[in-house]
Amino acid sequence: MSIPQKSRQYFLPAGRKEGYKNLTITEVEVPKLKANEVLVKVHAASLQYRDLAIANEFYGGLDGREIVPGSDMAGEVIAVGQDVTDWKAGDRVCANFSPAHLHGDPTAATMAAALGAVAPGVLTEYRAFPSESLVRIPAHFSYQQASTLPCAALTAYNALNAGDTVLVLGTGGVSIWALQLAVTSGATVIATSSSDEKLKIAEKLGAKHLINYRNTPNWEEEVLKITNGVGVDHVVEVGGQGTMHKSIKSVRMGGGVYVIGVLTHGDLPQDIFRLVLGRAAEVRGILIGSVAQFKDMVRLIEANPEKTTPVIDKVFAFEEGIAAFAHLESQKHVGKIVIQVSKD
Amino acid sequence: MSIPQKSRQYFLPAGRKEGYKNLTITEVEVPKLKANEVLVKVHAASLQYRDLAIANEFYGGLDGREIVPGSDMAGEVIAVGQDVTDWKAGDRVCANFSPAHLHGDPTAATMAAALGAVAPGVLTEYRAFPSESLVRIPAHFSYQQASTLPCAALTAYNALNAGDTVLVLGTGGVSIWALQLAVTSGATVIATSSSDEKLKIAEKLGAKHLINYRNTPNWEEEVLKITNGVGVDHVVEVGGQGTMHKSIKSVRMGGGVYVIGVLTHGDLPQDIFRLVLGRAAEVRGILIGSVAQFKDMVRLIEANPEKTTPVIDKVFAFEEGIAAFAHLESQKHVGKIVIQVSKD
Amino acid sequence: MSIPQKSRQYFLPAGRKEGYKNLTITEVEVPKLKANEVLVKVHAASLQYRDLAIANEFYGGLDGREIVPGSDMAGEVIAVGQDVTDWKAGDRVCANFSPAHLHGDPTAATMAAALGAVAPGVLTEYRAFPSESLVRIPAHFSYQQASTLPCAALTAYNALNAGDTVLVLGTGGVSIWALQLAVTSGATVIATSSSDEKLKIAEKLGAKHLINYRNTPNWEEEVLKITNGVGVDHVVEVGGQGTMHKSIKSVRMGGGVYVIGVLTHGDLPQDIFRLVLGRAAEVRGILIGSVAQFKDMVRLIEANPEKTTPVIDKVFAFEEGIAAFAHLESQKHVGKIVIQVSKD
Amino acid sequence: MSIPQKSRQYFLPAGRKEGYKNLTITEVEVPKLKANEVLVKVHAASLQYRDLAIANEFYGGLDGREIVPGSDMAGEVIAVGQDVTDWKAGDRVCANFSPAHLHGDPTAATMAAALGAVAPGVLTEYRAFPSESLVRIPAHFSYQQASTLPCAALTAYNALNAGDTVLVLGTGGVSIWALQLAVTSGATVIATSSSDEKLKIAEKLGAKHLINYRNTPNWEEEVLKITNGVGVDHVVEVGGQGTMHKSIKSVRMGGGVYVIGVLTHGDLPQDIFRLVLGRAAEVRGILIGSVAQFKDMVRLIEANPEKTTPVIDKVFAFEEGIAAFAHLESQKHVGKIVIQVSKD
The missing domain is CATH 3.40.50.720 (NAD(P)-binding Rossmann-like Domain)
Structure with missing residues (x-):
């Protein structure tokens, strides 16, 4: 697959008055890969209460800044930087909630790197991640299912x-x-x-x-x-x-x-x-977890497929972002709310 | 040593108006040993903030009942019950804060057995303890020094x-x-x-x-x-x-x-x-600890004698109980306040 | 139930030439309870390879002594000593493999107390155990099923x-x-x-x-x-x-x-x-385990009844002890071999 | 400091007949840094028994290949690759024994990356290491002292x-x-x-x-x-x-x-x-340890400087490599043998 040049991406402006209702889709340049980065085509993303809190500005420390929302996604490797040896095009991956939290306890630095707040999030078609922040998804999971893992399951x-x-x-x-x-x-x-x-x-x-x-x-x-x-x-x-x-x-x-x-x-x-x-x-x-824990969890899930099927409440199309946030806000859901970002 | 018949013992009456100032010394019968019990001559006892809270009735769950105060003591084995094989006369011991907390987490039952609240305490010359609640004290410690271990050190x-x-x-x-x-x-x-x-x-x-x-x-x-x-x-x-x-x-x-x-x-x-x-x-x-932890701590102390000398603020004679509590209340102490219960 | 006076019991003589084939049933006095002991009517016992090794004298440290064989049983409390508060008649229990191994690592002393070697075993109708060595069996288990727990499951x-x-x-x-x-x-x-x-x-x-x-x-x-x-x-x-x-x-x-x-x-x-x-x-x-671990395991079993049904290969009557050992020796079994000691 | 172009380096040829006595000094190009790499000027290196085993060919799996010996060094950062943010020129560092063993258990892959066997070692004046494989040395340690840490202390x-x-x-x-x-x-x-x-x-x-x-x-x-x-x-x-x-x-x-x-x-x-x-x-x-453990150990050492002064048996000049190996072989040493690679 050739590397695309544009990525459709959700965006929350600074000074938003209506919280998630100000969500808009923009088109941005696909970033140039650093030597250690991997370009991922985002297939599906899932939402958490944190996404709502950030959009509606009752999440601390963000001072009303612009946001690319979303922390949880599952997707497909499209291209790798020149020093990357662990991944190749076609690999199916999740990124860790904080790409910098590799093992052990979180730190101020790992939390600052968490996706969808200060660092841009994953409600975008193509995104680059550091190679070591990615985790192979369970072999029997769809992208939608795997998108429920990073925050909810790992926490x-x-x-x-x-x-x-x-x-x-x-x-x-x-x-x-x-x-x-x-x-x-x-x-x-x-x-x-x-x-x-x-x-x-x-x-x-x-x-x-x-x-x-x-x-x-x-x-x-x-x-x-x-x-x-x-x-x-x-x-x-x-x-x-x-x-x-x-x-x-x-x-x-x-x-x-x-x-x-x-x-x-x-x-x-x-x-x-x-x-x-x-x-x-x-x-x-509990602040989510590390890449090391994520990999352990994937092994547990693969060993117990019948008991760990993700519970997906509802799937929304990429364009239905505001409706997805509204459904999250209503608190009527059981399990996860998923946005289909790209076609599988 | 022959088994004495009487034990001088501190007592806090129900309906006390003046907290620890109502402390009186009474004389009681030395209890008959059960098969699994050990009679200990208390040499020294140390005080904690808990003793003050109990005496002054701002410790929960006691409803103003009569109290034999004190939870921490070190003493000498005088006699053992018919089924006791672990201890013999002359052994130098502490009792665990809760004689029923042998290992693992505390439970409601182990906390109810804690000394000096619902269960009678150790400000007494002779007291019987279940055999398994006793711990050998560090060989190089005096009784006064060892009396500082049960609550403060184990916590x-x-x-x-x-x-x-x-x-x-x-x-x-x-x-x-x-x-x-x-x-x-x-x-x-x-x-x-x-x-x-x-x-x-x-x-x-x-x-x-x-x-x-x-x-x-x-x-x-x-x-x-x-x-x-x-x-x-x-x-x-x-x-x-x-x-x-x-x-x-x-x-x-x-x-x-x-x-x-x-x-x-x-x-x-x-x-x-x-x-x-x-x-x-x-x-x-943290609710003190178990007999198993107490034994581990004694090993650590014995391996590091130069760094673990107990810090004793002041020693009071048995008759000076009220003064000892007053000193505790003043919060001027550094380290532990000890009462010499019996002559060494 | 009144306390019986006699207990039928298996016995392996010193100087046995034919290993387990020298097993005989004798009748012994039911022991007088110590203050801390519990009298248990043994309903079922299960065999391990260790029992065979002891009977056939290739188990170290026994020097051909007389043996009452068997370490694993499940039974019913018949009577309790005067200081026992944890158990009452009718309770359904296993004894721990070593009645002295309450928690933590084994020691030389706990191993010396293991049942069916130096200490008399459980192939007997009535046996006294220290109160703290007993563990309540899973509520949904029969005695036969529970008899498989002490060695095999806990190990x-x-x-x-x-x-x-x-x-x-x-x-x-x-x-x-x-x-x-x-x-x-x-x-x-x-x-x-x-x-x-x-x-x-x-x-x-x-x-x-x-x-x-x-x-x-x-x-x-x-x-x-x-x-x-x-x-x-x-x-x-x-x-x-x-x-x-x-x-x-x-x-x-x-x-x-x-x-x-x-x-x-x-x-x-x-x-x-x-x-x-x-x-x-x-x-x-791994040397079996402690009473504390046994209790934890029972909780795990009770939470997962459908996956932890004991696999019993064959049940023998009390009189068929030699046949039970022979079946063990043949190594044809899958799961456990059980002897029904008393009628349920 | 400008980046040098040449590095003097020890070399063990394939087909060596006399083990470490075939050590020679060669001059090689200083490697070009990858985006994630750090160039380190090696000040001091210490030897282990493993270095002797490799040189003398009784270390498994190497099949008599050419070797750049040495796994343990301490040195100074000279330059960093374009994506490196953790280190800057002048930082004082050790490399982990296996630069790929970041946390958790070792794996076949981390062991294959261990220095001084299949991967070139550290008896060289300048060497590039992946950024994440480096650990800051205790502030109060000299380079010679710090060179004793990677294998011996971490193990x-x-x-x-x-x-x-x-x-x-x-x-x-x-x-x-x-x-x-x-x-x-x-x-x-x-x-x-x-x-x-x-x-x-x-x-x-x-x-x-x-x-x-x-x-x-x-x-x-x-x-x-x-x-x-x-x-x-x-x-x-x-x-x-x-x-x-x-x-x-x-x-x-x-x-x-x-x-x-x-x-x-x-x-x-x-x-x-x-x-x-x-x-x-x-x-x-025990196969040495991870970068995460190395960092923990440095904290312990810095908190206890008086008890953790490295015991250095003898320091050899860079040109005395064969004599250093001979001294190691003699087994007369107490503590570590160090080679001063560059001037401090």
Whole structure:
């Protein structure tokens, strides 16, 4: 395939007044490859809550700058720089959320390189990535399926320590992947949702216990009942302040609450560290993961194809970007929202 | 040595009005040994902030009940129950903070068994302990020195993961032990205090960097400067809400804040979980530790005698219990406050 | 249920000439309970290769002494000693292989306490165990099923680190449990056997790749082919010297060979440590496991009932002990050989 | 500094008859930098047993090819390729033993890239390295001191798990570094040597127990005596077959023997895996380490300057290469042998 010269790309202007509704498609030059870079044709991208927060300007540290949105994509290698030996045209890849986070803990520098914020994102037809930031996608995955991996699946994977009982909150992208990967590893999963319909999907994916938190607002008590008063080994906490208090009460002594995102606002109880101390519990923030972890996760997925089929809520055409963001905002989805960027 | 019939013992009545000032000495029967128990002559006991909190009734869950205070002691085996094979008269031992916490994480049951709260404490001349709750003390330690181990040293030991840079807050019992054990393990220690005099002691014990937080109220910025903007690997956090915000800002991405106690009250910033998430940091409560960890710590201490000499602030006679608590309350101490219970 | 006075018990005399064929049933007094002991009615026992080695006197360190054989049983609590609070009549339990190995690494003392060698075994109708050596069996298991856990399953569990690809050798008790527990944890399993029939059973239990080592004597080359030349993450090695060389060649760089038993004799290649070094590989001996690990394993089994049904080859009546040992010796079994000791 | 055009370089011809005595100095072109490469002026290099094995052709897999010898160097950055942002002229660096081993376990590919075998080595005045293979040297180290780090220190660091008691065999480069790093981490070290003089040096570096294995050929019994019959937590095993049997007998149950090299030949006892199994011990090959580990080690060294001063046996001028190899071959050294390649 010859290298194209133009790439259609989504763009959010500075000084936007209407958040994601200001999304426009522009046409840009395809970048010249550095010696260590790989040019990827983006086939599919998936959205996260972070994309919405960035577009709508309640994501910190961006000061209303122009954005090329999107962090998660799967695509096909088109060309490689002169020093690249690991990849060749035709290879099917994802880029890591932060192309600079290769292994170990994140750093300020790796977070600054995260896609779709300060660094331009992936809602574009062609994009260059450093060679070492790419990961081969599971052989049996379509591009749409693979586009769900970088943030949601890797965050979930990174939050899952060994443990027998896992509580996942809601049915968003991370929670669903956490559910699937926990089941794959032999854990018992308790899932919550406000909708019985969504809980049925969770059950089908392997959740053993289901709690409708609309009917059971004190769901932490239900979690304790299910675990014979002991609590779960860990909680994949996507909500933040609104649910943190209950999450800590749901965890066993010595267990962990893994904080994935801070979606909601609200009063933070003053006794929260007393609770953490009293349970000898761990609260840990999870910032996606490294290329090394991504590769490990791909092996786990390839070994367990039947349990790790990505749950895709809806696929939008490239031109339907605003509708895709609107669907994300509505929070009606189960699993991931995908944009088909290029034709497969 | 023949088994004595009476034991002089401290006692805090229910309905006490004046907290630790209501401490009285009573005389009780020496308990009959169960098959699995060991009778210990208590030589020395050390005090912690927890003892003060219990006496003054701002420790949760006790509902003003009668208390035999004290959790930390070192003493001598006097007699053993019929099924005990591990211990014999003359052995020098500590009891674990929770005699039921043998290994692994704490549980509700192990915490309920902790000494000096619901379960009677160790400010008594003779006390029976389950055989498996006892730990041999370092051979080169006096009883006074060994009495500083159960809470302060084991908590500090338990909070110290591998890591190059450790921040300890203040110069109380846990912080001083954390400083010493971190230095023993090759870490760089940053110590804070409100007093230059106390900081000099910290320096002598091996702290490489000293911060007087009276002169430097934004000490988290100084920590970042010392660590080239990266932050420390972990913080041993004894203060709680008053300092937590700065502690989290002091830690590197992926680092940990180990919460030892919740001493002070005050406003908890609403953005605290956002901070935890933003740094991919870990906040973990530490509830002392298990018998298994205690034994490991004794080995580390015996291998490094020159660096792990307990720092004893002051020794009080058994009859001076109220004065000892008053000294603890004054927060002027560096290291541990010890009560000589019996003659050595 | 009233406490019985007599217990029928298997016995191997000193100076036995014919190994397990000298097994006889005797009648002994039911022991008086110590304060910390629990009397268990043994319902079912399972056999291992170790039992055969002990009976036939090629197990080290026993010097031809009298033996009460058997280490693995499941049974019902009949009575408890005066200080026991954890158990009550009717509870369904296994004893740990070494009743003294509660947590952490084994020691000389814990190994000396292992059942069925120096310490009397479990092929008896009633036996007393220390309270802390017992583990509740999975709620959905029969006694026969639970009797397969103490050696075979716990050894397999203990050998299974996180890892994507596991090689199990043969279809004996440990290998089958290793296969099942690895599949439960999401790993890809490669199984070997000399029989296509046995391999079909392995496949049904979840093995993804099957190698008949009779047809493929250089099976390590096949393992490398399956893993794209990389090798497996670890090998559960039950054979010892006869297969060790090939096992090390089958493992990836940085991977591990977990040595479970030393069944066979033969020449040990002189270059074996060069191989270990050249692959940065780990060779680790596994000596069953602790009570703490046993409890963890029970939780994993209860969370995954459909994948962890014990594979029982054949059940013998109590009186058929010699036939059971003969069947074990024939090595025709897949999974475990069980003796029904008492009526359920 | 301007980029030089020529580099003086050591060379071992194919078909060499006299091993290292065929070392000659040649002059080669300074390589053109790739976009991701850094040109380093080599100041000092240190030798290991591996260099001798390669020169004298008893190192496997090289088939008598031409060699540029040497794997360990410290030097100064002279120039950087167009895409390099991490380094600038004047930076003081070591290259990792395998420039391709960035983190995690080694692989066949990372081992093939190891310096001084298939890939050209560092006994040259100017050499290009991939940017990511370089590690900043401790600020207080000279180039000579830093040249001792890549193989010896990192191997030792990599072999040191947490543990209270460590046995190091002999006083070669790895053993001395293992001694120093173990002492830095608070461990008790037992050192062996055939010479009382060398043992005195070990004592000065912090070893608590000394065994002259000439006087005490059954040194494993002495190790057991020192450890009250328990054995050490781990052994840093540099000898291989000649000592392995005793090393395994020296280790506690559940402990580890870390195999660093295979220096000597000799009979390998047939019962060696029985010993490993009987002690539930771990035998692990150590192949140097990754860039990530190297950086961690530098932090540990910088935090503990007084205990980690490299032990340099002797420094040779660049032209004295053959004499340096001869000194290594004589095995009289304590610590490292260094070649001053360029003027500082």
